Structures are given as structure tokens and as C-alpha cells.
Amino acid sequence: MASLRGALRSFGALRHCVSACPFPYKLSGTIRAFAVAASPPSKAVVYEQHGAPDQVVRVVYLPPVELKENDVCVRMLASPINPSDINRIEGVYPVRPPIPAVGGYEGVGQVHSLGSSVSTLSVGDWVIPSPPSFGTWQTYIVKEESAWHKIIKNVPLEYAATIIVNPLTALRMLEDFVNLTSGDAIVQNGATSIVGQCIIQLAKIRGVCSINIIRDRPGSDEVKEKIKKLGADFVCTESQLLLRNVKTILGGIPEPVLGFNCVGGDAASFVLKFLRQGGTMVTYGGMAKKPVSVSTSSFIFKDLALRGFWLQKWMTSDKVGDCRAMIDYLLSLVQSGKLKYELEPVPFNDFSLALDKALGKHGSQPKQYLKKSLLYILHWEH
Amino acid sequence: MASLRGALRSFGALRHCVSACPFPYKLSGTIRAFAVAASPPSKAVVYEQHGAPDQVVRVVYLPPVELKENDVCVRMLASPINPSDINRIEGVYPVRPPIPAVGGYEGVGQVHSLGSSVSTLSVGDWVIPSPPSFGTWQTYIVKEESAWHKIIKNVPLEYAATIIVNPLTALRMLEDFVNLTSGDAIVQNGATSIVGQCIIQLAKIRGVCSINIIRDRPGSDEVKEKIKKLGADFVCTESQLLLRNVKTILGGIPEPVLGFNCVGGDAASFVLKFLRQGGTMVTYGGMAKKPVSVSTSSFIFKDLALRGFWLQKWMTSDKVGDCRAMIDYLLSLVQSGKLKYELEPVPFNDFSLALDKALGKHGSQPKQYLKKSLLYILHWEH
Known part of the structure; x- marks a missing residue:
């Protein structure tokens, strides 16, 4: 337990507000008291060190995050395990977040609450972080309004969650x-x-x-x-x-x-x-x-x-142009049935199963091929 | 002898005039009678089939070529053995002349005689074929005025002969x-x-x-x-x-x-x-x-x-631009001492020695390196 509390203290730093807002939080159960302008605690897939993902990742609760006036709190709905996510956890990817870190790089969520100055998004909107950013494997994410891109709702969740990386x-x-x-x-x-x-x-x-x-x-x-x-x-x-x-x-x-x-x-x-x-x-x-x-x-x-x-790299280059228009274009193709790909949804509670599959532990195909040819969706259970 | 005469008949086709002008010619010695507007016979390094260069090349005399009004007859002064010349003779180079062929691809010569309409060149000018063209390993070449580029004379002959390929x-x-x-x-x-x-x-x-x-x-x-x-x-x-x-x-x-x-x-x-x-x-x-x-x-x-x-390939692309200006620039660098490289002149009569050296048969260095790192000049003896 001491180790887990230590991890939570470390992860608190990732969420910007632990020292400023020493909320009481619990590892499970109801949250008793926190300011209105704050996110719920977030259930997250985290790693404190690099290594074999099935050895180093754990699911923990992270403390609430205070919403500033331009912030938007998003309840994540789905996020994939891409091969690059695995490589980041392994520590072999050239660009990766500092550890301790929350896993994931893309996903889709629904606006849960808004800072006082937010004008372009409403509670209930579907949004994706654009550009994509580290730490999407968690239930609540707080980012500035400008970091979220509102998308159409009439596409399957798993496509919305995976429309960027691939x-x-x-x-x-x-x-x-x-x-x-x-x-x-x-x-x-x-x-x-x-x-x-x-x-x-x-x-x-x-x-x-x-x-x-x-x-x-x-x-x-x-x-x-x-x-x-x-x-x-x-x-x-x-x-x-x-x-x-x-x-x-x-x-x-x-x-x-x-x-x-x-x-x-x-x-x-x-x-x-x-x-x-x-x-x-x-x-x-x-x-x-x-x-x-x-x-x-x-x-x-x-x-x-x-x-x-x-x-x-392209995301940080001067070639990006109107990336959000590209996302909208791709989602419109999904909507009209012109863009399809195979995904396997896995509920969040089965994260270890999803991870094992992503690591190629199931199925008869060699690991290195499986890693690229399948993609797992986490349906987040909140 | 029969074989050599056969070869000469074949090479006559290369020189455009054998059937039209059945001059008497000899393998050596003086040429007795031919029209004024024709080249002298040309001493040439030729090959009738692809293979090991020291097995398939021979030095023969080719018959005179008639000069048309826009033609220029050039007495070649020097021409290098480049590795690509070797590869063409071996038949392993993707672009090569049809056989039988005269070897060589670049070189320098002096204007020997002119067709009646030639206005930009004079007897005695130094010229190089530009763009370079197959068949420079011979003593006389007849080409249209436009195929020759007049160059400065105050550079060493061996640089003028090798200014293009490398x-x-x-x-x-x-x-x-x-x-x-x-x-x-x-x-x-x-x-x-x-x-x-x-x-x-x-x-x-x-x-x-x-x-x-x-x-x-x-x-x-x-x-x-x-x-x-x-x-x-x-x-x-x-x-x-x-x-x-x-x-x-x-x-x-x-x-x-x-x-x-x-x-x-x-x-x-x-x-x-x-x-x-x-x-x-x-x-x-x-x-x-x-x-x-x-x-x-x-x-x-x-x-x-x-x-x-x-x-x-570049020579035939739309990127060529003013190739002759580039040649002049490179020769000006040679002239001012800013561009130097090591060459080994070999007289024409020692062609087989030059070829052996180009093939890496002399010296202690491995053949494949020698082929690229040295370049031989033929000083033509007419």
C-alpha cells in the first residue's frame, strides 16, 4: 500500500493540482468532497518504470484535477493500445513521456464539465485530443479548451478513438x-x-x-x-x-x-x-x-x-496544416462507410487481457506481426 | 584476317559511310585517296561482343567518314578509361551502345576539319563532346557542330578529357x-x-x-x-x-x-x-x-x-540546364588550381597496359577499389 500511495503522489504531479488542492481521495468507492470546479478522480493505467508492459503497468486512481477557467474535463470513452504505446512503456520509443506516466496517446471522450470561460464546447460533446497527447488511458482528462477537437457523434466509438495514429x-x-x-x-x-x-x-x-x-x-x-x-x-x-x-x-x-x-x-x-x-x-x-x-x-x-x-514527428512539423480538417474528413469517410478496419473492443476491466492480446500472447500468429495487425479498444467502465 | 575485315565492315556501319563511300583503306600506313570532305581513317578500341575487356577489345582502323556541311571532324587527344566504360564492355551497364562498338564515353580533341556550313568552330580549337557520347576511344570522330563544346586551352589535357563523368x-x-x-x-x-x-x-x-x-x-x-x-x-x-x-x-x-x-x-x-x-x-x-x-x-x-x-540519366533529364556552363566552371577551377585530382597518363600504344591497370591487375589494392580510385588517360598517338 505504501508503494501505491507513493505512486499516486508521483502521478499527482502529472495532474497539476495535487499540491495546490490536497483533496481527500480514495482508491475506490465514492468521492466525498471536492470543489465543484474539479474533475472526478481518474482511473488510470500507469507505469512508474520502463519494462515489459505486463510487468510494469498497474491500474490506479489518480486524484481530482482543478479546472481553470479555460479547462475542459473530458470523460474518456475509448482509447486504443497501439504498438507505439507498448514501445513507450518498454522505453524503446524515441519520444515518450517522463515516468511515472499514464499510458496511451489517442482516444475519444465526452465533455464532462467546463471551466467558466469555455465557449466552444458543451457538456456531452464528443471530443478527441488534437494533437494527440500522452496519457489517454484514464477515465478523466483535464485540458485546455483548445486541446480538444469536437467531432461528429454518428460514428462508432472505436473509430473515433483511433482516427489519428493509423x-x-x-x-x-x-x-x-x-x-x-x-x-x-x-x-x-x-x-x-x-x-x-x-x-x-x-x-x-x-x-x-x-x-x-x-x-x-x-x-x-x-x-x-x-x-x-x-x-x-x-x-x-x-x-x-x-x-x-x-x-x-x-x-x-x-x-x-x-x-x-x-x-x-x-x-x-x-x-x-x-x-x-x-x-x-x-x-x-x-x-x-x-x-x-x-x-x-x-x-x-x-x-x-x-x-x-x-x-x-509530422505532428510537430510545419507540414501539419489543418490537422483537424483531416480528422473530420476521415471520420466522414467512416460515417459514409468508405473507411473500415478491424478492431477488437475490450472492456476496461479486462485491460490485462487486452494488453496480453496486444503483446501477442494470444492467437497463433507470431508476436511481431500481431503487434501491428490488431488494435484493441478499451471501453472504459467508470 | 578475315575476321578483322568482318569487324571493320561492322564498324563501318557505326561511321555512317562505308556503303555510300567504298574508299580504299589500309590497316596501317598512308591513306592514298579519299574525298577532301572526309575524316582520316580512325584508330579505335573496339569490341564485337561483351565480356572481359582484356579478352574482347581490339585496336583496329575504321574507314574514313564523309563530312556533311554541318559536321566537324575532331582529332581526339585524350580520353579516360572510367569504370563505367569497363562495365559497358562487360555488358553489365544498363545503358550501353549496341555492339559492335567503340569504347569510351568522354574525352577531348582538337578540331581537324570542318563541313562547309560550320561557323562557330575553327581548326585547332579544343572541343569535348557535350553531352558526352559513346565511342571516344578513337583517333578521329565526326559529329555535327552542335555536338561539340569549345573549351579553353590553358588547362592540362587530362583534365579537359575527364571533366564530365567525375x-x-x-x-x-x-x-x-x-x-x-x-x-x-x-x-x-x-x-x-x-x-x-x-x-x-x-x-x-x-x-x-x-x-x-x-x-x-x-x-x-x-x-x-x-x-x-x-x-x-x-x-x-x-x-x-x-x-x-x-x-x-x-x-x-x-x-x-x-x-x-x-x-x-x-x-x-x-x-x-x-x-x-x-x-x-x-x-x-x-x-x-x-x-x-x-x-x-x-x-x-x-x-x-x-x-x-x-x-x-541526369544528362537526359530536364534537370540538365546549361551543362556547358558547368563544364566551363569546372575547367576554370582547374585553371585556377582549385580543382585537382590524380590521373595516370598512358600512351595509346600502351592501351593494353592502361586497361590492365584499370582492371586492377597491377598494384596491391583490391580490384574493386582500384577500379574507382584511379583513372587512366590515353594520350593518343596518331
Whole structure:
């Protein structure tokens, strides 16, 4: 218990108000007395040290936070476990919050209470932190009005909670590297990942064909059908590419000018083989934990360009532009049924189960692939 | 003899006039009778099939070529054996002339005779084919006036003969990828190559520091001194980099924003390690015959970009601009002593010796390095 109280004192600092407002709080049960202009205590997934997530994270209650006049208290409704969240807890991600920290980076919530000067939001509005920010794995978050973006309510909660990290990555990667026009083609590996699924659909909307490489797995025919239903023009497994010349199997699909790599190793080499003269490959993940290997002639004679994309960096760059308009656009696609991806909702009380799944402890697929290809939603129980 | 006559018939087609002008010609000795408006017969280094250069090239006489009114006949004075010339003969270069072919791609000559309408050149002018073109390993070349670029005469012949393939590559690579400003730094491997030597000096002229990686070799201290005399700010061997953190050894030199790789393998990885966040590495050669290996995090978190450069492609692109002005600029640097590189002149009669040297058959250095780090000039004996 002493250790837990210590943790709570540490986390209090994260919530800005512990020293100023020494409220009485309890680990569970009703909260007896606190100022009106304060958040409820927050149930949070926290870690005090970096390490294996199933070893270092705990669920604790954090004390209430005072609302200043421009603050908005949001009751979080859902937040995903993304692979980068896992890497931050492990301490291997280059940008991560100082510890102790609350987990999570994106999510959706409902406005619970408002500071006196807040004018653009109302109690009950659905909002997401935009830009996304650390600490979304908790039940109540207090931030300034300007940090929240009001969104439409007629989209499924799980999409609202996950619209930034993966779909926005897909959107930006299709926009920021090559000037794609209708009739062009792109190629990607890891096509079953959330980003991969979004790329297929966002490309389709632009009239851009997609060539999709998936790893060999039991039931790959079913996976191919799923991917095709999303709008994929061509899907093949890595082993199929070993047997055939990539240039001969495309039929009427043009050679792709842009490729996406979230795997590395051989899977990246396949993307490079598909690319046409002067094409660009963008790396945004490394599920196979193997480097990208490129022949000298690919650079000199094929004139390929290799780049990288990291949404978190992009968020702080001068390329951001109107990020909230992009979010609205993506949610409008969800609303009209043009953007879908597979998510598995898990109630908050089963957080350890969700974490185990995110860590690849369930299912027959290798951990490193699972980590990217599934996404778990926490339905917060307050 | 029958075979040689056959070869000559084939090469006659290259010179455009054999069927139209069935001159008598001899393999050696004086030429007795041909029209005034024709070139002398040309002594040429030719190959009828692809293969090991020392097996497939021969020196033969090609028949005279008729001069049309806009043609200029140039007596070639010097032409280098570049590694790409070797690769074309081997048949492994992506763009090469149809066989049978005359070797060579750049060189310098003196105007020997003019077609009746030529107005911008005079007999005795020094000229280089610009853009460079196949077939410079011969004593007389006939091309339209517009294919020749008149150059200054007060530069050493060997620089005039070699000013395009290597120095222009260095110039373009410093210009076309990153907007370098005075005080920036670049890093390169293969710093002893002709391009590497040019990069050091052209960077210096722009106030840009150069970090230079050389392979371990006997006498590397002497090599370092030579490179430093060219203006290098920092020189180290690959083995030195294995022992020390690249970031800690630079002293006051800023982290480089641009890198050049002509080696591949580990030597390319060293360049990547030196590069600063957001930096670009340009590959223009692959002496080690090993691929470039790049970690996922280099792309995502370090935001590195990898590109390639090929002068021959650049020559046909819309980026060429005023190529002849660039040649004049480079020759003016030679003239003022600001651009130097090591060349080894070999008389034409010793062509087989020059070829053997270019193939790395002499000297103690491994073939693959020698091929890029030395350049041979043919002083043509007519």
C-alpha cells in the first residue's frame, strides 16, 4: 500500500493540482468532497518504470484535477493500445513521456464539465485530443479548451478513438511524398495492418490502384478476400512473389510509383522490386525487426528514393496544416462507410487481457506481426 | 584476317559511310585517296561482343567518314578509361551502345576539319563532346557542330578529357539534393575516388565542411594527408569508426546534412551514422558490391532519405540546364588550381597496359577499389 500511495503522489504531479488542492481521495468507492470546479478522480493505467508492459503497468486512481477557467474535463470513452504505446512503456520509443506516466496517446471522450470561460464546447460533446497527447488511458482528462477537437457523434466509438495514429498516417503517406493522380498505383507490404487497410481504401477513393503483399499464414486465401473487399486491386503472399517475376503478374495494373513498408527485410525488398523507375518507398514500421536492404543499382539505375514517415514527428512539423480538417474528413469517410478496419473492443476491466492480446500472447500468429495487425479498444467502465 | 575485315565492315556501319563511300583503306600506313570532305581513317578500341575487356577489345582502323556541311571532324587527344566504360564492355551497364562498338564515353580533341556550313568552330580549337557520347576511344570522330563544346586551352589535357563523368557528378550531387549553405557539412565514403576528391574541393569552395571516410590500407596516414591537402576537414578510416562513436569525434564540425556513398555495405552504414536528423544519403557507386542496409528507425525516427545519382540519366533529364556552363566552371577551377585530382597518363600504344591497370591487375589494392580510385588517360598517338 505504501508503494501505491507513493505512486499516486508521483502521478499527482502529472495532474497539476495535487499540491495546490490536497483533496481527500480514495482508491475506490465514492468521492466525498471536492470543489465543484474539479474533475472526478481518474482511473488510470500507469507505469512508474520502463519494462515489459505486463510487468510494469498497474491500474490506479489518480486524484481530482482543478479546472481553470479555460479547462475542459473530458470523460474518456475509448482509447486504443497501439504498438507505439507498448514501445513507450518498454522505453524503446524515441519520444515518450517522463515516468511515472499514464499510458496511451489517442482516444475519444465526452465533455464532462467546463471551466467558466469555455465557449466552444458543451457538456456531452464528443471530443478527441488534437494533437494527440500522452496519457489517454484514464477515465478523466483535464485540458485546455483548445486541446480538444469536437467531432461528429454518428460514428462508432472505436473509430473515433483511433482516427489519428493509423488512418491519418495512411492519409499523409498518400499525400506527402508523391503527387499521385487517378490511374497511378501504390504497393505495400503489411497490407493487413490498420494503416494498410486504410491505405487500400484511401487510395481507392483517389482512383489509385493498390498492390498488396501479405505474409504467408494459415487461411491466407480468406485474408486475401477480406483485403480485396476493402478495394485492393491485387493481393499476393510473399511466397507467391518468390516464385514469379513481379513485373509479369500485375496484368493491367501500372507499375507503382509509391510503396509503403511496415515490415523490413525481404518484405521491403518485394516492395522495391514492384516500384517503377524513379519510385519512392516510405518506411513507417519494422514488424520483422530486420533492416531494409537495397542494392546499389536500385539507387543509381532505378533511381529509387527511400524515405520514412513518423506521425508523431509530422505532428510537430510545419507540414501539419489543418490537422483537424483531416480528422473530420476521415471520420466522414467512416460515417459514409468508405473507411473500415478491424478492431477488437475490450472492456476496461479486462485491460490485462487486452494488453496480453496486444503483446501477442494470444492467437497463433507470431508476436511481431500481431503487434501491428490488431488494435484493441478499451471501453472504459467508470 | 578475315575476321578483322568482318569487324571493320561492322564498324563501318557505326561511321555512317562505308556503303555510300567504298574508299580504299589500309590497316596501317598512308591513306592514298579519299574525298577532301572526309575524316582520316580512325584508330579505335573496339569490341564485337561483351565480356572481359582484356579478352574482347581490339585496336583496329575504321574507314574514313564523309563530312556533311554541318559536321566537324575532331582529332581526339585524350580520353579516360572510367569504370563505367569497363562495365559497358562487360555488358553489365544498363545503358550501353549496341555492339559492335567503340569504347569510351568522354574525352577531348582538337578540331581537324570542318563541313562547309560550320561557323562557330575553327581548326585547332579544343572541343569535348557535350553531352558526352559513346565511342571516344578513337583517333578521329565526326559529329555535327552542335555536338561539340569549345573549351579553353590553358588547362592540362587530362583534365579537359575527364571533366564530365567525375567532376560534374560531384558538382551535381552537391547541388541537386540538399540546399547546402556555408557552414554546413557533408560526409562521404570512398573519399579517395576522383568524385570524392572533387567533392572535397567543391564543398570547400562553397564553405561546406567535408568528413571523409577511407578504407583501411597500408599507408593510410599518407592518404589522409593527401586528402587533407585537398581541403578535407576530417578524414578517418573505417576501422577508426568501429572503435569510436561517430558523434564524438567531429570536434567543431557540424553533423552533416548530406552524405555520399560509392561503396555500399558497412561503408554506407558509416555515412548513415554520421548524418544528422533529416539528412540525405546519395548513392552513386557500389565498389564493395554489397547492398546498403538501413535500419527501420533510421527512416522513421531519424527521418533519413536515401537517393541515387547517375550522371548518364541526369544528362537526359530536364534537370540538365546549361551543362556547358558547368563544364566551363569546372575547367576554370582547374585553371585556377582549385580543382585537382590524380590521373595516370598512358600512351595509346600502351592501351593494353592502361586497361590492365584499370582492371586492377597491377598494384596491391583490391580490384574493386582500384577500379574507382584511379583513372587512366590515353594520350593518343596518331
